[in-house]
Amino acid sequence: MSRFPETNAVQRLIDTLSLSDQVRHYLLDALTSGRLRPGDRINEAELARTLGISRNPVREAVSGLAQRGFLVSAPRRGHFLRRFTPQDVDDVFSFRICVESFAIRQALPRMRQPDHDDLARLVERMIAAARAGRLAELHQADMALHRRICELSGNRQTLRAHEGIDTEVQMLIAYVDLEREPPLQSALAHLPIVEALASGDVERSVAAMQHHLETTWAFVHRMYGRSGRGEPLVDAGDASPSQVRRTRG
Amino acid sequence: MSRFPETNAVQRLIDTLSLSDQVRHYLLDALTSGRLRPGDRINEAELARTLGISRNPVREAVSGLAQRGFLVSAPRRGHFLRRFTPQDVDDVFSFRICVESFAIRQALPRMRQPDHDDLARLVERMIAAARAGRLAELHQADMALHRRICELSGNRQTLRAHEGIDTEVQMLIAYVDLEREPPLQSALAHLPIVEALASGDVERSVAAMQHHLETTWAFVHRMYGRSGRGEPLVDAGDASPSQVRRTRG
């Protein structure tokens, strides 16, 4: 089939071309970057016009994101970015602790020196970025670290679940002016995890991870706790208070 | 708004109308029932003709299922039902143990007497179905029980994750003539879980659940272990050995 050695790489690039895929990434970026805010409606026709394409690829992307729970859809009315309640924060972070702890348990026995070095380098990058005030890079390395651990677990289910959680977390913090941990502190918070992993102590590693995630959780929770003690900021989709339903599998 | 009490039910029926949704359910059923077998191709046009609709709703459904990982897509070549390796079995079941254990931890403190009664009734139904040889009902109650526990956790992330796992498990066992646990034994295996929950002992409940899932895991694993010790039966999508890629978020 492929006579040219570089065909695979080229092929992959070409594959990425599918318009639906591009739209999906475009939308995911809009969601996680805060350009799209909770409750916002997604206008298929307008988006298609903006991107200079037809509505079909747009619909496929949007429909997929709805199936995955990142958008809520109201039949015949459109798709909306979810709204988040304090409970959503708790659900996401408690589940995240569950998943990433499990990832560590599966990853650690499989890790070799190069893997540990990898993680160490990521933390160094975080610290350097924090010192230099490059917040975007800090954030990026942060995500990469957590993701890497899930990859190292070798468990595709875990990795897949983490991807979903990761997206949710980014959506949660995207549109609030988050009262964040100080950058350097945030970067340093990952040191104990990587060190514990390097020592080979599973329980210590899990504990370190849990502690770190609980700290982050607390920061995010504080934001959502403000506008109403436990009461829903707005329940998913105020656009149609009674019958908005999440597209389910 | 609604003066008529049954309006909600009616509304739900009307909402269900979307063709994409219907196709999605149709396909999910085909996947989990074994009517579609791993490696099988999904022919959009043919499916559309069969259902008497156009290709658009079909594409939306298929695309969504691919994004959720239930299908693999090969650009310009089509969508295929995943193939499964022994590792997939291990990944799914180990992760399932992680998720359902977590569900119990969150659910138990929230459970009230009616909830315990609910679960007890489900187990009774399983036992009755097993004794009567109604395997379909047994299987259905089994799934309902596990799902109910995730619901009782009150954690939407957990429930969502469980839905994905549940689908994967059904796909895993759908097309193999599974060497199953004897029906009655399978039904009775759930008793310790529900009893432990009723006693309020979290650790005992978790242990019971883990034991049960490990037993099931072993049965499924045995099937996949046969055709090659650890070697992939076939890796995802032999249709295009080199460049099948999973549609990712």
Add this chain to the structure above:
DNA sequence: AAACTGTCCACTGTCTGCAGTTTATGTTTT
């Protein structure tokens, strides 16, 4: 003034059609 009814507009859900690829078939060449 408040509630109700009817009309208009925007948008979703779906269909048909077309272009470019991939796969299958048949033919030629060695």
Add this chain to the structure above:
DNA sequence: AAAACATAAACTGCAGACAGTGGACAGTTT
């Protein structure tokens, strides 16, 4: 006869168009 090639069929990806529904607004009624 097997392999390579050429041609035809089939399918995916995308575009454009249409019908039906929901929502907003204005006019009307009580």
